Amino acid sequence: MNLSTDLPVKLADVQAARNRISGAVEHTPCLHSKTLSRIFECEVWLKFENLQFTASFKERGALNKLLLLTAAEKSRGVIAMSAGNHAQGVAYHAGRLGIPATIVMPSNTPFVKVRNTEGHGANVILQGGTLAEASLHARELAAQHHFTFVHPFDDPHIIAGQGTLALEMLETAPHLDTLVVPVGGGGLLAGCSVAARAVKPDIEIIGVESTTFPAMAQRLRGQEVQVGTETIAEGLAVRDIGEMPLTIVRALVNDVVLVDESTIEEAIALLIDVEKTVTEGAGAAGIAAMLQHRARFVGKTVGVVLCGGNIDSRILASILMRNLVREGRLVRIRVRLPDVAGALAKLTKVVGDAGANVVDVEHQRLFGVFSVKSTEVELTLETRDRSHVTQLLAELELHGFAAHLLGAAE
Numbered sequence: 001m002n003l004s005t006d007l008p009v010k011l012a013d014v015q016a017a018r019n020r021i022s023g024a025v026e027h028t029p030c031l032h033s034k035t036l037s038r039i040f041e042c043e044v045w046l047k048f049e050n051l052q053f054t055a056s057f058k059e060r061g062a063l064n065k066l067l068l069l070t071a072a073e074k075s076r077g078v079i080a081m082s083a084g085n086h087a088q089g090v091a092y093h094a095g096r097l098g099i100p101a102t103i104v105m106p107s108n109t110p111f112v113k114v115r116n117t118e119g120h121g122a123n124v125i126l127q128g129g130t131l132a133e134a135s136l137h138a139r140e141l142a143a144q145h146h147f148t149f150v151h152p153f154d155d156p157h158i159i160a161g162q163g164t165l166a167l168e169m170l171e172t173a174p175h176l177d178t179l180v181v182p183v184g185g186g187g188l189l190a191g192c193s194v195a196a197r198a199v200k201p202d203i204e205i206i207g208v209e210s211t212t213f214p215a216m217a218q219r220l221r222g223q224e225v226q227v228g229t230e231t232i233a234e235g236l237a238v239r240d241i242g243e244m245p246l247t248i249v250r251a252l253v254n255d256v257v258l259v260d261e262s263t264i265e266e267a268i269a270l271l272i273d274v275e276k277t278v279t280e281g282a283g284a285a286g287i288a289a290m291l292q293h294r295a296r297f298v299g300k301t302v303g304v305v306l307c308g309g310n311i312d313s314r315i316l317a318s319i320l321m322r323n324l325v326r327e328g329r330l331v332r333i334r335v336r337l338p339d340v341a342g343a344l345a346k347l348t349k350v351v352g353d354a355g356a357n358v359v360d361v362e363h364q365r366l367f368g369v370f371s372v373k374s375t376e377v378e379l380t381l382e383t384r385d386r387s388h389v390t391q392l393l394a395e396l397e398l399h400g401f402a403a404h405l406l407g408a409a410e
Contacts, residue, residue, distance in 0.1 A: 007251060008244050009156050011198035014163035014191065017064040021161060024093070025059045026052050028165070030172040030303070035274045040290050043301040045173045047165060050279050050309030054092050054116070056085035057165055057188060057307045058152070063093045064161030065150050074099045079147040081105070081138040083131055083234045084113030085308050086152035091122035102147060104138040106130055110234065110312045132240055153187030154242030163191030169303050170199050176303040182285040183207040183216045183256060185238045186245025188307060193252040204300075207249065207256035208285040210236045210264065217256040219246055232264055232315070233281025235308055259288040262326075267291055268316070269323035271306070280311040325407060328386035330359070332378060332406040335396065337363075339375045347377065347401060354395045357382040378406070 028048045036044040049057040066078070077100030080090045087103040094101035101122040105114060107129060118124050127137040142149040151158060170176060179196050181189045189207045196203050209217055212228035213236050219225065227239045249256075259267075267284035270291070271277050286304035290297050324330035337343040348358055360380035383389050389405070396403040 007194065007248055009159045009163070009191065009194050009248060011194060013156065013160040014167060014195045014198075017060070017157070017160040018164040018167055020067050021060060021063045021164065024063055024096075027168060028052060030169045032173075033275060036270075036287070036290075039274075040294060040302075041298045044290075045169070045176060045301070045303045046275065047169050047303060047305045048277065049165060049305060049307050050277060050283050054085070054088040054120075055309040056089060057162060057305070058082075058085040058089035059093065060089075060164050061152075061155075061158035061161030061187060061191070062086065062089035062150065065155060065157040066090070066093055066097055066099060068157055069099070069148060073148045077101060077145070077147050078150050079104065079138050079142045079145075080150040080152065081131065081134040082152050083237060084109055084117070084310055085235060086150075087117040087122070087124070088113065088120060088310070090150050091117045091120035095121040102138075102141065102145075104128075104134045104141070106134045110310075110315070112312050113234075113310055116310070131238055135240075151242075153185030153190075153238075154244050155187075156244065159187050159191040159194070159245065159248070161191065162188045163193075163195040165305065166192035166195035167199065169305075170196060173301070173303060174200070176200070176203065176301050178204045178206065178297065178300045178302045180206050180208060180286040180289055180302060180304045182233075182236060182282045182305065182307050183209045183241075184236050184282060186216055186241045186249055188305070189216075189253060190242075190245035190248035192305070193248060197252045205253045206289065207253055208289040209256060209258055210281075210285070211258045211260050213237050213239070214258050215239055215241045216246070216249065217258060220250065220256060231281065232261055232319075233285060235280060235282030236285060257289050257293055259285060259292045263288040263292045265319045266323060266326065268311070268319050272320070277306065278309050278311065278316065279306050280308045283308040283311075324382075328389050329383055330380070331383055331389050332380050333393070333396075334404045334406055335377050335379065335401050337375050337377055337401075343375075344377060346399075347379075347396075350396055350399045350401065351379065351381065351392070354392045355384070355388065356392050 030047045033044045079102040081104045103122045104125045107126045128134040212231040267288035283306045363377040
């Protein structure tokens with residue numbers, strides 16, 4: 001690793017930021033997870049940044065930046081562009097400090113993040129379909145009204161503020177040998193790498209991106225940046241990563257790995273199931289990396305940053321239900337029955353005796369049915385796991401029912 005002192009952010013900057021913001025942001029827990037350690041065959045420590053007041057690490061950098069403004073800059077006000085968490089961090093602390101704040105957010109930003117940002121007293125403007133378009137509009141407004149532009153990641157004071165969480169992690173768990181950090185614009189990864197590398201030079205630092213938005217990985221490998229349009233992890237949905245974070249990451253970070261959207265969903269559900277904690281897509285990216293790249297973490301002592309918890313409740317509900325399907329705990333089967341009295345009752349009795357719970361029943365006699373004397377029934381069932389599903393199908397066959405498993409649990 002290149003530990004050059006020419007980097008734009010140094011350990012002293014992070015330490016100064018920590019002193020500056022102390023008492024105004026939460027010193028969030030960094031806890032050992034026995035269950036995740038067993039699952040992943042390594043020691044797992046979680047940094048619960050989803051427990052910040054605005055449910056995100058973004059408060060750290062935002063407050064550090066705001067506290068360094070001059071009196072004249074504070075009186076004119078600040079403007080920021082953000083997909084949500086930076087917006088809330090700036091809005092909350094600007095309101096607390098009496099600084100007027102305007103936030104430009106992409107038009108597709110989840111409602112919960114828009115509502116929470118407005119709740120902190122900021123003027124919210126929805127503009128553009130991407131973070132880049134929102135940024136352009138914010139820059140125009142900054143020039144027009146002489147606002148101070150508070151960048152979400154390409155700013156040394158923001159980066160230094162974000163790095164304070166790595167200092168806290170290594171004080172709580174100094175034996176960490178690996179740090180796993182989500183990557184959006186790169187400010188969090190850059191700040192954490194400055195702090196962690198200075199405190200523990202041999203630590204392995206791994207960034208995590210979604211396969212839909214792999215901009216940092218592409219830049220590091222000299223590839224043209226090509227990203228998708230949608231991701232469950234809005235906090236990772238950045239096409240134009242910061243040049244300052246990129247410089248730091250090139251020098252200090254070991255690797256940036258990619259995770260699939262479905263794995264991020266699985267990680268969100270796993271954290272709720274095991275740790276009883278709610279994370280957004282970006283917040284679960286570190287656990288997603290451990291799910292998708294298990295072999296590289298076995299036997300290590302791993303610190304994972306749960307960077308945020310702002311997720312739309314409707315999306316969260318959908319993720320949890322989809323995960324039940326993925327695990328074989330919620331299945332849908334199609335069964336052909338003779339169209340005679342008592343046939344459905346016999347079917348549901350076999351299902352019940354096999355230990356499955358009927359959630360929903362649909363039957364029809366017209367479309368694609370083999371005979372006018374038969375009907376097809378589709379049952380949505382709650383089961384224990386995939387092996388239970390296999391046992392259930394065997395039991396149905398034993399009682400003369402031809403059942404076909406539908407959907408993702410096949």
